[in-house]
Amino acid sequence: AQTVTQSQPEMSVQEAETVTLSCTYDTSESDYYLFWYKQPPSRQMILVIRQEAYKQQNATENRFSVNFQKAAKSFSLKISDSQLGDAAMYFCAYRSTFKSSGDKLTFGTGTRLAVRP
């Protein structure tokens, strides 16, 4: 079974600065997808960015980018030019591509990000 670990329960960043949230995972599969979800106080789950394991190029979405290290099974999220609206809980998640594995997102325990004005 796959596991996802987020070792930073809480992080803090100054507005306009850059912050990196860590995520590691464990799997024996070679093909899978990784996601970062944002959960603001409204509790809505919002997809921030996705990465396909077979793609070596790191995904980017505006101020959000990832550092995907497949061999190390690491998938960190970098937020540049942090804004007050970035304050939220961030979840890293894994999804298998194999139908025989069923279908689910395996989540980490989350990192709560505070943004200081």
Next chain:
Amino acid sequence: EAQVTQNPRYLITVTGKKLTVTCSQNMNHEYMSWYRQDPGLGLRQIYYSMNVEVTDKGDVPEGYKVSRKEKRNFPLILESPSPNQTSLYFCASSPGPARQGYTFGSGTRLTVV
């Protein structure tokens, strides 16, 4: 607007009183799932469905039931709720392939007293 609609958003109930949380999606998605979120544990899958009339257990299915009689609806049933089922519940749907991720509903905060 493409969305997953869950109802109710908040629910307080008593131990043993059967309840249903409804979930509906308007995106013609094949896959649907239920998750519960608890502090320090992240989100854990309760049940999922990859097709109409096909459902399967996730990681924490005890005490829950689901059905998928039509593509758009995937209700979560608690036949005899207990306090340990107090949690934040999310319904989610996906078109199918893993790369497309899930669209989540707004969540249901359930308290069982």
